[in-house]
């Protein structure tokens with residue numbers, strides 16, 4: 001009987017360890033989905049800054065709904081938006097004067113800063129109605145005029161007035177997410 005329990009424990013432990021190890025990293029399939037849907041790679045700040053618990057939850061969000069793509073996109077988008085908000089708070093606490101972690105491309109940083117304050121909640125990962133900036137960048141090359149036109153003619157967006165310079169910066173940032 002005791003041998004049985006030991007055997008059971010060993011099997012249970014092996015499963016448990018395997019589960020814990022795989023759950024703390026994103027699988028190749030997870031990364032493939034993140035790359036094609038959001039343009040996110042392993043080195044992207046939103047992934048690099050995840051805590052182990054957040055990584056585990058993101059993996060579940062991606063993996064559990066594989067057979068229900070629309071539900072999976074919504075679930076992952078809202079989870080990414082939630083962790084990005086948390087990451088920005090952690091970043092801002094440790095880097096005085098910065099709102100979120102910087103863009104890897106220095107030239108895109110001013111546009112990212114504008115986006116982080118007024119566009120990111122809807123467009124960094126997208127929502128059920130808003131396309132992600134990655135999707136928009138894949139669609140066409142953006143410039144100040146096209147961004148301005150979109151802002152003026154898309155009723156779902158908050159009315160916002162930006163200078164020509166800010167529009168240029170936003171267009172550069174959106175294009176950088178391709």
Ligand code: HEC
Nearest residue numbers: 118119122123129130131136147150154156157158160170
């Ligand atoms: C409250 C959510 C929200 C915010 C904030 C927001 N947008 Fe949007 N945006 C949307 C939605 C929803 C659409 C899609 C509308 C549609 O397809 O009819 C959209 C569409 C767009 C498009 C594409 C238009 C096209 O031609 O297809 C661009 C470009 C865009 N937004 C830029 C921005 C920028 C830049 C900001 C920040 C200054 C911003 N948005 C802020 C919700 C938002």
